Amino acid sequence: MSVHPVSSLSTTVLALRRAGCVFAEDEARLLHEAAASPDELSALVERRAAGLPLEHVLGWAEFHGRRIAVDSGVFVPRRRTEFLVAQAAALAPRRAVVVDLCCGSGALGVALATALDRVDLHACDVEPAAVRCARRNVGDLGEVYEGDLFAPLPVRLRGRVDVLLANIPYVPTADVELLPAEARVHEPRVALDGGGDGLDVMRRVAAEAPAWLAPGGSLLVEASERQRDVAVEILRAAGLTPRVRVSEELYATVVVGTARPVT
Template identity: 90%
Template sequence: MPVHPSSPLSATVLALRRAGCVFAEDEARLLHETAASADELSSLVERRAAGLPLEHVLGWADFHGRRFAVDPGVFVPRRRTEFLVARAAALAPRRSVVVDLCCGSGALGAALAAVSDAAELHACDVEPAAVRCARRNIGDLGHVYEGDLFAPLPATLRGRVDVLLANVPYVPTDDVELLPAEARVHEPRVALDGGGDGLDVMRRVAAEAPAWLAPGGSLLVEASERQRDTAVEVLRAAGLSPRVLVSEELYATVLVGTAANSPSEDRPKR
């Protein structure tokens, strides 16, 4: 149902409801707040009703108390992933070195840098569209690279990373087609498909992580509840000390793999 340029909020709500939007009232309010004109409002509503993710329609996502740009074709940061950022902030030492792998929009790394005393922030993604978006969001906070996992990172980071965020894809290949169309159609498959059991990318990250982590540094990844036991073994097999953190409120499962401290003493704070 097209929205007339002079339509009130209630007409927008109705159009979104008919399109199947569960949170039609909230979305209508955001669309009205975003549109600079009646014609733009009509365009935004039509795009949302056609199935484009709300964040792609608005051009931003609300994450960890801030708005981050999210361009079309870029993975949308999920609210549950705020739990991962919060746990990372609790682990980050003073003047920490942070790396955000599979960074997407760069929201995780930028959010962590905003709430922690990060001395360095480095982020990377294999998707060119994500890299462009992340560079806008991270700006002067750090550096963003294009490439596969650790490959584009400066070699000087080896053995120095205090917090390694890796929001890797963890949806099993056979389950990708079961995802909502918003994700399945409009987000890059490389950001969703985690291989046969969903943990292929996590295995690659865990295998290389010890070479990049500082003594006592931690890798943080998300997984589903049903993957947690296998994911724990993945981290343990890589030589990391694993633990599982759960937020029932956000329905989030975060795994932390911590590297061993140096044989003598913990390294001095920078």
């Protein structure tokens, strides 16, 4: 879609509406704030109208009250996942050891680290682009590693992790093609596709989690409402004590698995 140079907010709103943007007014204001010149604004509007996620156009996403850098090709953190961060913050002890698996942009780890007093933060992702982005966001708050799930983590963390955030992919393979184009086309499939029933990655995480969790430490994962019962059984079979937390406001379901405390 061709977008002519845009100078007025109303013209930008009209261009975004024509492109099918549901929140055209809000997006137009953000694009105007981001653009340093009419030519740059026109380029931003054209990218958004072509279907790029707004966060990739802007270069950031708002998450848990912070602007998180999000590069092209990196999974965009969802607002519903703020509920997972809130649950993690409620469970975390002082000076918690935190691991953010499948960290993407690093949004979850950064949000939890800034919400708590002292955190020993470690994040990892298999996607090189995500790792580069997460390192920018995490900065001196912690360490970011590249690799598959637990593989790149330092061995010294085994048995010491108080909070294990796992923002794993949980969309069933057959449903990936039903996702909005913004996700399906512009986000890495490895961050979306959870296998046949959407829980393949969760099974892998749950199987290894007990070896990494400290006594009383917890694994927190998102799932859909229809997956919750199977997710609970996966955690129970791994030797963790499961429970479910739900936010109707954010349409979020978080399944928590806690390791047995020292008796």
